[in-house]
Amino acid sequence: MFEPDNSLEALMQAAGRDPAIVPRFYRALLEAEIYVLTPEAAVDPEQPRSLARQEKLNVATVEFQGLTWLPAFTSKKRISDYVKAPEACLGAPARNLFAMLPDANFWLNPLSECQKPLPASEVALLMQGTIFAKLQTADSRT
Template sequence: MFEPENEIERMLMRAAQEPSERPAFARALLDADIVVVLVPEGGNIVPGPDGNAIIPEGTKLTLPSATRGEEKLLPFFTAPSRARAWFSGDHIAAPERTRDLFGRYPEASFVLNPGSDYGKEFTPAEVKRLLAGHFEEGAETIRIPAGEQLLLGHPSDVPIELIGALSRELSAVKSIRGAWLMLAARAGHPEQSWMLGVDHAGSWSNVQAAINRAVAGDVLKGRPLDAVPLEGSSLASTLRTGIPIFPAKRGFLQRLFR
């Protein structure tokens, strides 16, 4: 039975039950005070007279790994009790901040509360996405400010699963006339994102809903996706050279090339 001990655990439980709560949890977790397990190498931890741990000189403290199959993940915890429940050996439950932990190991995979009823795994791509300030699991609609540097390119590895999911959902929306996908590198954003340009006639909320349905699973693999309405966008001509999500509708092609 998981009884929440603090606010971040209450947010974790809500996020597990309500997908709409997940962006708020991710944002709060990034700057939350969490706990890591430190294990001694070359010595033993002994309790001092005041109850605090005494670490013998020369003892090295390391982070243990959790495993899933052959993959190693760095564990962290929402409370000292979650750490003690997972690691029963000699250790220190040390305070840490999630942002600092992620920043020190940006290429690592992490797991929150291994062995607990409530936890979450974080891939390296997801860690980078969170550090870049992307907290939404679905697509974000953006407008590119005038003068902002943006590089668009074609991916070396075509995201077949993502394209299939987007094609399935977007082709069912009658107001969408065409959609194209490229990789984008934006100034001030350390990680590349997907850039989806959409030609549509109608409510953008219908487009957004279709995109969010498409990426509801793990098709993004932790990489952010930004969606751009192409009507009046300076990116329109470039994005239309990207990967077509589905064949543009005939009426649109007639207007474009006549």
Template sequence: MSEVQNALEIAFMQAVREPASRPGFYKLLLESDIYIIGKTDAEGQGETVLQPDVQLSIFNWKRQDGTPVIPFFSSLPMLQKTLQQESGYVALSAKAMFEMTRGTALIFNPGSDYPKEFEPGEIDALLETGVNHVAQQRVVQKPTQVMLGQPAKYPSQMMDALSTLLARHASVKAAYLGLMHDREHDAAPTLIIGFLGDGDVEIAMKEAGSVAADTAPEGVPVDFMCIAKGEGGVSDYFLQSVKPFYERSLGAKLRGLFGSRA
């Protein structure tokens, strides 16, 4: 993407370079208008509001395996750069387009230096959670013995990305890394991240799940949990035996208390 045109393209390029910025890109994408190749049966040209009875035809391409993929674009110049011949186009909100094309793969800015494909599952996750990965929740119904320790190989890429992300969430006081094996549930050990917070850390954990999905060692699952003093079990292991990989700075705490200034 050699010529950046708007805030969405700036956010996308930041997300390409830095995994911790990807949740912010997804949030902005859902709030943005995008362009698709297509037409409506409404009369006239120019900006208009699509009425419920207007038919919208969306152009799609074929992958090498024959499956359809719908191209969409961050700006009109990006769309025009890709077209080989004059075609109609429609601007609409990305969220509305995701809803109406649900179940079909999409490709963002094809023809650019960094196209991004979205599989149907990613679109479902974006619409349901605001990020491209839906975490699976597990509720422990009974006291369970687990083995705890540290991974033999430190997942540096994931840890660096999570540290950068968590610095943007003032509700997270600290975060810890461990290796856990629940033999009744998992065939192999999983990485586990413990979040120590000052309140609701749900948004931070949701975004962290998206970042971990992109940066965790291949084939290694990652579990998240909230920890607190006095809870015993895994919480005590982290708080008493493990140095946090992330600790909130005073500056981050003050930003959380008073808000950031433009």
């Protein structure tokens, strides 16, 4: 049984059950720190490091249903559930990662009981803020 590790995960789980919570989840996601795997980063997996300006970043990807996805995690526990050996990762507010990696498909907590694919089109709507109006319109139709 999935036990939320933080408030973002609790909102993510609740949004899966109640569509009225989805806007709250999206707002929290933008501000929350999430993590992506950076296997070739020159860093000790246990030590924090800042990115240099214009630093190139190699982020781990997975292929699923013909698309490339960036596994992203809502907590360090979700990373250790996904990879068993220590792995270098980059943690940053989701808004910053989405901006740094435009046009990327993100997959929150792959292989977890509480996961969410975020296709690039959905991330773009989220970053533009237009997703909230779309959700409100969809709500008014039901």
